[in-house]
Amino acid sequence: MVGDLHCHTKLSDSSMGIDDLIVLAQKKGLTTIAVTDRDCQAGTVRAKITGERKGINVIPGVELSSYDSKRNAYAEILCYLADSPDRLEGLCHRNIAVRKRASQMMTLKVARRFPITPELVTKCATGSTAVFKEHIMHALMECGLTDRIYGSLYDELFSPESADNVLVTAKYPEPVEIIEAIHEAGGIAVLAHPGAGSGFELLEELISQGLDGVEVWHPENSEEQKTELLKITKAKGLLAVGGTEFKGMYSKQPLIIGEIGTPEANVKALLGYKTKQKKKKAAAK
Secondary structure, eight states: OOBEEEEOOTTTTOSSOHHHHHHHHHHTTOSEEEEOOBTOOTTHHHHHHHHHHHTOEEEEEEEEEEEETTTTEEEEEEEESOSOGGGGHHHHHHHHHHHHHHHHHHHHHHHHHSSOOHHHHHHHTTTSSSOOHHHHHHHHHHTTSOSOSSSHHHHHHHOTTOTTOOOOOOOOOOHHHHHHHHHHTTOEEEEOOTTSTTHHHHHHHHHTTTOOEEEEEOTTSOHHHHHHHHHHHHHHTOEEEEOOOBOGGGOSSOOOTTSSOBOHHHHHHHHTHHHHHHHHHHHHO
8 A cells, every 4th residue: 555645735836635635545545645735834734634534654753945047947745744744844935935925926917818807716715825826827727718727728827838837936945955945844845847947967976865766656756757767766865755846736647645755664664764874874883
């Protein structure tokens, strides 16, 4: 049985609430999931309690946004099992503030081009900590301007290659800063979906900066990349995790929770990782 260790809720960029996510996981026969909302830890306690009632082990997590200035690209770092998650709250709030400013500017650009209002976009984002691209697309769907979240209109508005994009760069902390913050909070730092863009180059750099693991199994990682990532994790002693990055109707692909996930042995490795590291440090003294 696999564990889906990359799930989002309505608190960030998913259309599904926490309770519904847990019920769906139960119906799919999953025993372990991780709630990793983007720059938001607000749902982890509720998810844990609801999971216990439904027989689901919910691993607390968060997906933290970073900006790799060397490559002019965004990168996400997953944090699992932080001993002191409150130490990450300041970082989360700063990232949310940066996203809100960028989203507001993108929303205004879209509203000048199409007959939607910022108020409608905000309504579509009800329950979330910020407005995401998916909420803007949801508003466009509500107005009959498209019939899907992802497609030609999404690419026109949000692809860097599009001459008509409305993108506004949100400057988040560097990936190394995120890893440092995770470790200060007693968490496990894992590079998310490195198959996208220049993720492999970044991965090589972050390994030397104390990265604990990598998301091997993910919809954006090709089969060849998964094979290569597994080789890297074994050679470097890194954790290997995976998940669907489930977002309900906001998912990029029609994937149900658990369709891609982390093998049981790898879930156990994640859960026992910090204990193992402590033993290594004690033995080295």
